[in-house]
Amino acid sequence: MDYNKLAELLFPHITKTPEDYEALYPERQLPEGAKVTRLGPSPTGFIHLGNLYGAFVDERLAHQSGGTFFLRIEDTDDKRYVEGAVEIIINSLRFFGINFDEGATMEGDMGSYGDYTQSNRGEIYQCFAKKLVSEGKAYPCFLTEDQIAEIRCQQEAMKLTPGIYCQFAKCRVLTYEQIEENIKAGMPYVIRLKSDGDMSLPEEQRRRIHVQDAIRGILDMPANDQDTVILKATGIPTYHFAHVVDDHLMRTTHVVRGAEWLPSLPIHVELFEKLGWEPPIYCHTAQLMKLDEEGNKRKLSKRKDPELSLDYYRNQGYHPAAVREYLLTILNSNFEEWRIANPDADIDEFEFTTEKMSTSGALFDLNKLNDISKDVLLKISAADLFDFLKNWAAEFKPEIMHMFDDRAYLEKILDIGRDGAKPRKDHIYAQQMVENISYFFDDMFKIEDSFPAEVEAAGDTAAILTKYLETYDHSDDQETWFNKIRAITEELGYAVKPKDFKRNPDQYKGHVGHVSTVIRVALMGRQQSPDVWEIQQILGEERTRERLSRFI
């Protein structure tokens, strides 16, 4: 068989050579140790936390080392394409602080290693497929779907590994004339890799590959033995081929991808070998998991877990800094420790390493995210919090935009109890914050909690509020204000010190806490809130008196 002739028959329109492309995309001129990473999403327009998790690794690796991080659109499956997906991907990631140096953008490509959209790279893939054919390392395969299914049936009956390989790769043995005839007859065909794997050998004698993974150490697995499709009947490459060609030509140094790619790693290794290229360093990340209904761990799924969509977090109003902080704590086991030691350091000062990444899948933990978010938001100024909230509301809750009419008012609210050595940690995410402070706005104010049972039992609710209102002076300082409450407490037969009440519950109707709670419920509608005096100062005298009067 004259493979060169076959290559010309198959790819008459390909005139460029591999050397042309090598010259077009030379080695990158980067500082020593600089890493080149890429994100290769398929344009389904859906990104979830798992994608962000991986993107974060790419971003850190590249930007920490003075390297390059680029975006490549992997749209070799036209069935998946969703209009506007590129925009969604870029914007979503940007929101969470992930920015690309190179690659596809809304305005077209940026960078000199393009095209960055796989569907535009047809000729490149075909050029390298042609090279493989011309060297006898790949061949056209005319097997139909039915024929492949039949082969599979036979294999199952014989208890053999299913797939196209060795003697089952029937098109391997086609002569030039047969191929030419098939093509003339218009038969569709794919290009398959002619694998070196020999399934007739006993398992112990089959070749194994050893790949150094930056996260998992040395991977020892059987070499590929399948004649994997590299070019589909449409001339478009499969993921495997596109990955190898692109990451070589785009000079990617580190390929970060989920562990679900581990089983196909041998294919990629063989492809790199056959093409005569040095493979990149692989970083197979553990999957982010979720607990399913039966209580089992399972990989995050696009279809089943819409609440893990990135949009969900934007919707809820999680601050991007909090999400970043959370992701880093599950990404690098030493981050949490570092953060405790460096509470005020910029997150980018943390040295991220693949070695500190976990190899087992972590369960997504909302509790932890919330806890981290509290600390992160504490460090954000009221002014910035105001802007963040306003932007969020504009997008997701336009009906509350009036909250932002009085900037000084809202900023004071957001800052309640946040100063001092033991600041409050009330803020978690936008949605929750709005609910939390809603009583500051008359249209959202409502009585949500009941008055304390002790006071209700004694029938003192109105009495407490009446006396409180009578003695109320808006200009009182905090101490004077509280002394008045003490006076009311004593007067009505409640304990001024909660301890006294605890020791002698029979001697009092309740304690000062119960009295305060009455005021709290009347003013805020809830039993829980920050300091009452502080809130009254923000609420203003008029509103305070008005709310108290309602119960008299």
Add this chain to the structure above:
RNA sequence: GGCUCCAUGGUCAAGCGGUCAAGACACCGCCCUUUCACGGCGGUAACUCGGGUUCGAUUCCCGAUGGAGUCACCA
């Protein structure tokens, strides 16, 4: 089913042959306190099992079990 990956408390995790087996979140209790928080102190709770190797295994090897992933002209 074949292949691959993974295996320390409810969750995330330190550990890399000798530890009373860290820490964080969650939970519980106490303290502080005008409520709620915040904070402080304390507590419940773990090396999947079985064989080796070794003076000694959570740690190394093998096997089992369990969980996950993957077996496409999808990525």
